[in-house]
Amino acid sequence: MADKKGPETWQEINVGCMVFVPGNASEYHTGSWRDQRPVYDNSKCIKCGICYIFCPEGCISQDAEGYFVADLDYCKGCGICAHECWPGAIKMVEEG
Amino acid sequence: MAKRIGMEIALAAAEAAALCNPDVVAAYPITPNTHIPEHLSDIVADGRIDAEFICVESEHSALSACCGASAAGARVFTATSSQGLLFMGEVMPIVSAMRLPVVMAIGNRALSAPINIWNDHSDIMSQRDMGWISLFAADGQEVIDMIIQAFKIAEHREVMLPLNINLDGFQLTHVVEPMFLPDQEEVDDFLPVYEPYASLHPDNALSMGTLGAPDVFNEAMKAKDEALINSKKIIVQVWREWEEKFGRSYEPIETYQTEGAEVILVAMGSIGDTAEVAIDELRKRKIPAGLLRLKLWRPFPSEELRKAVKGARVLAVMDRAVSYGGATGPVGAEIRSVLYDDPDRPVILNEIIGLGGRDVTVEDFFRIVEKAAQAKKGELERGYEIYGVRGS
Numbered sequence: 001m002a003d004k005k006g007p008e009t010w011q012e013i014n015v016g017c018m019v020f021v022p023g024n025a026s027e028y029h030t031g032s033w034r035d036q037r038p039v040y041d042n043s044k045c046i047k048c049g050i051c052y053i054f055c056p057e058g059c060i061s062q063d064a065e066g067y068f069v070a071d072l073d074y075c076k077g078c079g080i081c082a083h084e085c086w087p088g089a090i091k092m093v094e095e096g
Numbered sequence: 097m098a099k100r101i102g103m104e105i106a107l108a109a110a111e112a113a114a115l116c117n118p119d120v121v122a123a124y125p126i127t128p129n130t131h132i133p134e135h136l137s138d139i140v141a142d143g144r145i146d147a148e149f150i151c152v153e154s155e156h157s158a159l160s161a162c163c164g165a166s167a168a169g170a171r172v173f174t175a176t177s178s179q180g181l182l183f184m185g186e187v188m189p190i191v192s193a194m195r196l197p198v199v200m201a202i203g204n205r206a207l208s209a210p211i212n213i214w215n216d217h218s219d220i221m222s223q224r225d226m227g228w229i230s231l232f233a234a235d236g237q238e239v240i241d242m243i244i245q246a247f248k249i250a251e252h253r254e255v256m257l258p259l260n261i262n263l264d265g266f267q268l269t270h271v272v273e274p275m276f277l278p279d280q281e282e283v284d285d286f287l288p289v290y291e292p293y294a295s296l297h298p299d300n301a302l303s304m305g306t307l308g309a310p311d312v313f314n315e316a317m318k319a320k321d322e323a324l325i326n327s328k329k330i331i332v333q334v335w336r337e338w339e340e341k342f343g344r345s346y347e348p349i350e351t352y353q354t355e356g357a358e359v360i361l362v363a364m365g366s367i368g369d370t371a372e373v374a375i376d377e378l379r380k381r382k383i384p385a386g387l388l389r390l391k392l393w394r395p396f397p398s399e400e401l402r403k404a405v406k407g408a409r410v411l412a413v414m415d416r417a418v419s420y421g422g423a424t425g426p427v428g429a430e431i432r433s434v435l436y437d438d439p440d441r442p443v444i445l446n447e448i449i450g451l452g453g454r455d456v457t458v459e460d461f462f463r464i465v466e467k468a469a470q471a472k473k474g475e476l477e478r479g480y481e482i483y484g485v486r487g488s
Contacts, residue, residue: 022303
């Protein structure tokens with residue numbers, strides 16, 4: 001959450017907690033919530049994209065070679081990708 | 097010029113709301129408030145006001161529709177009672193946290209079970225801590241006045257909070273009274289066209305009702321609390337303006353014959369009128385009793401209360417709801433809490449009276465004043481009693 005910039009004091013809270021900057025949720029890096037991260041073994045990956053489909057955060061994308069990567073700024077470490085990956089190409093590893 | 101009308105108070109409440117030209121009314125019928133939205137639906141259908149009347153399938157939807165319409169910049173009115181208010185409960189704190197000036201009339205009715213359609217204050221007391229401004233009307237004129245005042249208070253830029261006007265079910269909603277109904281020009285002159293602070297519109301994207309994680313929630317709740325506390329200043333300011341324009345005065349706490357009073361009754365809502373008759377009779381008999389009528393329940397007028405009870409030996413506080421298993425009734429608890437730090441605080445009796453429409457008479461107030469006159473500090477067995485209960 002290093003680059004998150006929010007209100008410090010109660011006086012700085014916007015009226016009704018309204019948000020006047022559209023789409024600024026992307027500035028909130030929920031990756032800091034994570035205690036396990038997905039590590040891909042591309043030798044086992046068959047590029048089926050099931051991790052991409054199941055990721056509830058929508059933070060998985062395909063790289064130039066067609067392999068899948070998780071954006072760790074937003075990945076909360078839920079492990080659904082690893083659970084769904086039937087070739088077993090994703091392992092959840094403790095953040096250390 | 098205002099015209100003098102003789103009308104059922106619920107219908108007058110609808111007429112008052114119509115004078116404020118709401119853009120959206122969403123409501124679901126429940127006794128005893130039903131005549132308010134029913135009459136408003138007639139007013140809309142007759143084309144007397146340019147409003148959307150949304151026939152929803154529940155109170156939850158009614159307040160949700162009001163919340164959304166208010167967020168889109170509409171002036172919004174709704175009404176409910178009892179279990180209907182409870183069904184709105186999920187949305188109640190959201191409307192206040194989003195700072196949306198929804199105005200609601202509550203025809204106060206007991207909560208089930210056993211099922212009971214008659215008057216007490218257990219519905220609004222269950223929603224006490226939802227962050228809404230709460231006013232209590234004592235008669236039909238106050239209902240009309242408070243509904244018109246409500247939009248001005250709620251929509252004020254220094255307030256921006258939802259507001260409920262409490263009127264006792266049947267005792268007020270279904271009674272025909274002579275009242276003054278202001279005319280359209282007077283209301284237009286008093287109540288400006290609503291200009292929302294912010295509203296949802298595709299041309300100017302913004303978000304309302306977003307996530308507030310633990311790192312901001314404390315501060316968000318402090319901001320909400322401060323908004324409600326600060327609204328008192330504007331409420332009083334609007335009431336002064338009302339008095340100048342319409343000649344009827346409003347105070348957070350109205351005092352009646354409290355000068356030199358040894359015993360002071362405290363009442364909220366329509367029983368204040370009955371208590372007033374009792375006080376007149378007691379004063380004739382040279383019994384020094386007075387009355388406080390609470391018109392503003394949230395934000396609670398603590399300073400005004402401290403000032404109003406100065407010199408009284410005993411306060412007899414009426415409650416119209418039970419806080420089951422609690423130390424006192426809700427109004428009793430509030431008043432004890434406010435006065436606790438005052439070394440000269442009066443003895444405080446708490447009488448829970450008139451539950452589920454049980455009649456409250458002038459004689460009941462004679463008995464309460466008599467009991468209060470004998471009350472001594474430290475001698476009260478418990479914080480409250482349910483007045484007139486059989487078997488005790």
